[in-house]
Structure formats: C-alpha cells, structure tokens
Amino acid sequence: MTDPDEPTDLSPMDDTASSSPAGSPAGDPAPTRYELDPADRRTKLRENVIEAINALPFHFASPINIEGLDAGDLFQLNTLLGGAIEVQTVDTLNRIRSVWDPDDEWQDYGFKRFSQSFPDVRLVRGDNTQQPILGIELKGWYLLSKEAEPSFRYQATAEASSVWDLLVCVPWTLSNVLSGSPRILEPYVEQAKYAADMRTYYWKHLRAGDAGSRNSDIHVPQGVTPYAPAGTSTSDKPAQDGGGNFGRVARIRGLMSSWISGLVNSPVSGIPAKYWIDFLKAFSExxxxxxxxxxxxxxxxxxxxxxxxxxxxxxxxxxxxxxxxxx
Structure with missing residues (x-):
C-alpha cells in the first residue's frame, strides 16, 4: 500500500505522526503525516474506509467487456475507461458499506463522485454535498500502460484537504490480460494532505538538476478550505514548469515507489507486468x-x-x- 522500506521520515502511513506545514523551507526535514484525534468519530471511520479500499480487489465487478482492440491500442485504456473504473469503484464502496460502517453509525451517508471538484469522491448525507464527512481523491491506473507508473498529476493545495481525507490510486488490468473485464489490484492509499506536502517538498528541494538555475516557487491559492464548491481554484501552480511535471507524485521517492515496484513486478497471468508492457511496446512499435x-x-x-x-x-x-x- 505504501513504502515500507524507505527512510523513517518517509515511512508508511502512520496516523500518529506529527503535522508539518506545506512548503517547508530549505534545510527543514521532510514532511510527516498529520495527527488524527482518536476521539473524533471520523478517525475510526477513516480506518474502516481504508480497510474497505484494501478489500476492493475481492468485491469489484464491472459490466465492461473489452474485445477486438489492437495490442498497441491497449496503452490508451486508462484514457478510454479511467472514468468508468472510478465510478464503479465508488459503487463498490457503497456496496460493501458493512466494512466501513459495521455498526450502522453512518446509515444516512454514502459515497458520491463529484468529477469537477476536489476531492472527487465524498462521503455525504443525502444531497448535503457541502458538508462531507471525509473525501477521497480517486485515481485509476491501467497497470500495463506504457509508462509503467501512474501518470496522474496531483496538484491540489494542502489546505484543500482535511486530515481525514485520502489519496487513492486503483490499479487495474483486464481479466484476460489483453481482453475481458477490468479487475482491480492492490490499491495505494495515502493521507491526501501529507501527499500534497510531499509533492511541494519534492518540487522545492529534491528534483534532479541545477536547483540554482530554476525557479521553484509555487503559487498557492488563498482562502481554500476542504470540500470547496465545484469551480473553486484549489490547485497549487509552479512558477516554472516547462515539462508539465508538477504533481507527478509517482516520481517522488518514498511516496509511491515501493508500491509501484511491487505491482510492475507482480505476475499477470503468470508473467510479471513489466514484461507484458515490453511485449505490448514491441507489438505497437x-x-x-x-x-x-x-x-x-x-x-x-x-x-x-x-x-x-x-x-x-x-x-x-x-x-x-x-x-x-x-x-
């Protein structure tokens, strides 16, 4: 799920870690995860939601069935199906509510997707969309995509998340490797606020290259609060990003690296995923x-x-x- 073999200050999600401000100045230690109040009902709920997310591979079912694609076109599946996979993931979470609400404390609540908002999945009561209990920024990743890593950009400012919110990436493949229905693999789960801090810290201090010759400033939107209405500007914007790489959290060592490595080396129909990617590249090229x-x-x-x-x-x-x- 996270990175067990990275340095201590970049260890797996530890909800007892102390908080740290976004955009640490040079010389400061790397960010750590934010503390959660054990007396707050959302803390236990969040633990249960994480348990439900980890159970998704056992419960996910999709009506989609893919046939007749050229091998090279499979690299585009995340673009074609990413939104549908995310919708079906939300449906699955609601279907297994007994996992995240075993004592029926949240009977009036359900997960809803808000594609134009951050976070894009929120646990809300009925139609009261402006007072979510917690949120999930949900991303899909087609495991056999050409880049062999999630390509999404996570640009939301840290203040757009509460400490209970999650960043979740759901990897998937097709049941018959090159055809069939989508199936979900082990999800990635991280504290959304901490992930935003790590992205900022990486951009300012850890990127390769000559730091002295580049502008690492980040323009942070003011007055942002969690669960802002659709259309609200919640994204941090780098002063200089010619390559469009700001927010590529898959490239931040200690955040997703061990999880990604484990998946691309895991077997898909008996062959490690990384070799399927190479096979598909060979056919497409x-x-x-x-x-x-x-x-x-x-x-x-x-x-x-x-x-x-x-x-x-x-x-x-x-x-x-x-x-x-x-x-």
Missing part, C-alpha cells in the same frame, strides 16, 4: 515480423534467463495468435 520475433525472444530471455529458444519461440507464437484474435 514494429510491423516487421522478423524484427518482432527477435524482440520477443530477447524479452522472454530477459524475463527468464534459463529460457531456451524453443520456449521463446512459443511465447512469440502465442502472442501473435492472441494479437490476431483481437484484431
């Missing part, structure tokens, strides 16, 4: 069959150094058959 055969053979041997040529050839044949079936 080459129409020359002999060149493609050499690429696939090299990838198979990289995945399994003991693989004989016959095994590599068989993998190539199976992938080619699958590609023809999908076309």
């Amino acid at each position: 080459s129409n020359d069959q002999e060149q493609l055969r050499r690429k696939i053979t090299a990838l198979v041997r990289r995945a399994d150094t003991s693989a004989e040529e016959a095994k590599a050839e068989r993998v190539y044949e199976l992938l080619s058959e699958l590609r023809q079936t999908l076309n």
Whole structure:
C-alpha cells in the first residue's frame, strides 16, 4: 500500500505522526503525516474506509467487456475507461458499506463522485454535498500502460484537504490480460494532505538538476478550505514548469515507489507486468515480423534467463495468435 522500506521520515502511513506545514523551507526535514484525534468519530471511520479500499480487489465487478482492440491500442485504456473504473469503484464502496460502517453509525451517508471538484469522491448525507464527512481523491491506473507508473498529476493545495481525507490510486488490468473485464489490484492509499506536502517538498528541494538555475516557487491559492464548491481554484501552480511535471507524485521517492515496484513486478497471468508492457511496446512499435520475433525472444530471455529458444519461440507464437484474435 505504501513504502515500507524507505527512510523513517518517509515511512508508511502512520496516523500518529506529527503535522508539518506545506512548503517547508530549505534545510527543514521532510514532511510527516498529520495527527488524527482518536476521539473524533471520523478517525475510526477513516480506518474502516481504508480497510474497505484494501478489500476492493475481492468485491469489484464491472459490466465492461473489452474485445477486438489492437495490442498497441491497449496503452490508451486508462484514457478510454479511467472514468468508468472510478465510478464503479465508488459503487463498490457503497456496496460493501458493512466494512466501513459495521455498526450502522453512518446509515444516512454514502459515497458520491463529484468529477469537477476536489476531492472527487465524498462521503455525504443525502444531497448535503457541502458538508462531507471525509473525501477521497480517486485515481485509476491501467497497470500495463506504457509508462509503467501512474501518470496522474496531483496538484491540489494542502489546505484543500482535511486530515481525514485520502489519496487513492486503483490499479487495474483486464481479466484476460489483453481482453475481458477490468479487475482491480492492490490499491495505494495515502493521507491526501501529507501527499500534497510531499509533492511541494519534492518540487522545492529534491528534483534532479541545477536547483540554482530554476525557479521553484509555487503559487498557492488563498482562502481554500476542504470540500470547496465545484469551480473553486484549489490547485497549487509552479512558477516554472516547462515539462508539465508538477504533481507527478509517482516520481517522488518514498511516496509511491515501493508500491509501484511491487505491482510492475507482480505476475499477470503468470508473467510479471513489466514484461507484458515490453511485449505490448514491441507489438505497437514494429510491423516487421522478423524484427518482432527477435524482440520477443530477447524479452522472454530477459524475463527468464534459463529460457531456451524453443520456449521463446512459443511465447512469440502465442502472442501473435492472441494479437490476431483481437484484431
């Protein structure tokens, strides 16, 4: 879920950690997570919601079924289906409310998605959308996307989140790897306010390159409070960001790195996800069959150094058959 093998000040979510201001000045320690009041009902609710999020892979079901896509087009699935996956994730959370509300303390509440607001999922009572109990900024990640990491930008200012709010990234693949229905894998869960602080700290102090020659200032919107109405400006904006990388939290060491590494090295139909990504790249970048055969053979041997040529050839044949079936 988080990063167990990173330095102590960047350790997994620890709700007893002390708070720290966004935008720490140079020389200050990295941000730490915000304390939660154990006497506040939202603290226990939040623990239960995290438990429900972690249970999503066992309960998620989608009516979507993908067939007939070219292998190269699969890289675009997050763009095509990302919104639908997020909607179905919210539906699943409401369906397993017994996990996050086992004692029926929040019977009048449910999760609703507000796509033009931050956070975009809120636990609200009926139609009272302006007084959520807590919020979730929900992001989807198609695990076999070309970048091999979540590409979303998380730009919300820290003051737009309460200490109970969560940043959640839900990774998914198709049930038959290149076709079928979406299935969810282990979600990433982090304190939203802390994630915003870490993003700011990284931008100001940890980015590669010559810090002295760049402007690392960030323009912070004023007067922002949690659960602002739709259309409210809640995003921090860098003074200089020619590459459009501000908010790429997947690149911040200690935030998502161990979780990402675990997923891209995890098996998808028996083959680590990172090799499926390489296979799909090979198919999308080459129409020359002999060149493609050499690429696939090299990838198979990289995945399994003991693989004989016959095994590599068989993998190539199976992938080619699958590609023809999908076309």
